[in-house]
Amino acid sequence: MVVRELFFAIAAAFLIAVIVAPLFIPVLRRLKFGQTIREEGPQGHQKKAGTPTMGGIIILLAFTITVLQFAEKTPEIFLLLFITLGYGLIGFLDDFIKISLKRNLGLTAKQKLLGQLIIGAVFYYGYIKSGYDTVISIPLIDWHLDLGWFYFPLVMLMMLYFSNAVNLTDGLDGLLAGTGAIAFSAYAVIAWMLSQMDIAIFSAAVVGAVLGFLVYNAHPARVFMGDTGSLALGGALIGIALLTKTEILVILIGGVFVMEALSVIIQVISFKTRKKRVFRMSPLHHHYELGGWSEWRVVVTFWVAGLICAGLGVYIGVLN
Secondary structure (H helix, E strand, O other): OHHHHHHHHHHHHHHHHHHHHHHHHHHHHHOOOEOOOOOOOOHHHHHHOOOEOOOHHHHHHHHHHHHHHHOOOOHHHHHHHHHHHHHHHHHHHHHHHHHHHOOOOOOOHHHHHHHHHHHHHHHHHHHHHOOOOOEEEEOOOOEEEEOHHHHHHHHHHHHHHHHHHHHHHOOOOOHHHHHHHHHHHHHHHHHHHOOOHHHHHHHHHHHHHHHHHHHHHOOOOOOOOHHHHHHHHHHHHHHHHHHOOOOOOHHHHOHHHHHHHHHHHHHHHHHHHHOOOOOOOOOHHHHHHHOOOOHHHHHHHHHHHHHHHHHHHHHHHHHO
């Protein structure tokens, strides 16, 4: 019965996304909500200019309807909806400003940071009020550490890192949709094994929504999710990690996202201190593109890497 509910959630969200997308994409075209491609990016991406963006709305709509239909209305569900839709709102504002001003930069870094911190702080308040503790568990060893008030800045740092890491991964057709589906599938399994069925259904709904979106986002993409979708997925990922008490394990499950963000950090530090670049271009997927890999080859390779990370995460978190 439980497994059937998870499959129903995946199927429902998938069908909603597949049905809504062809109705919504023409609206984005009529509104001229097209993607602006940064000039310093790979030249092959310039042909993608004008492709409808803000498709993340499709994902948010599909999984929200599914969650409200299939999941029990627990505090965890409302917390996850809050952080996901809250981060999605920040992404929406960022996308809208980019489109309205016809430039590749939307909200300022400070504005985006402030919004993420406010939503994160409200989530944390609800998290503590719901009875969750400040203990972190180290995988593979039976060691638990109560961070006390240090847990709050750790949570804020993780929220900022992972929401932006997921956002940075959204740079190639189907890359984030595929790796996102894999990571959330892992969490659907973990939450199910931990008997947190509301979180399992939430994760399954996200899987279905991003897979439905992938039908239209796979190369050559007919729509991009934009920051509306990528920031929302980042918020959902870290929210699930906190509620399943897998704060450390999410680093492995979201290994592709971690490496994408890390490549940007390394590149910036190296260039500012040594005036040299470690990668041809960051985030990491562009490094391989400029190395001669086709876009599809990069995407599939990253999907495989994400699958390995997710599989190891499930094994360590549940089966070991």
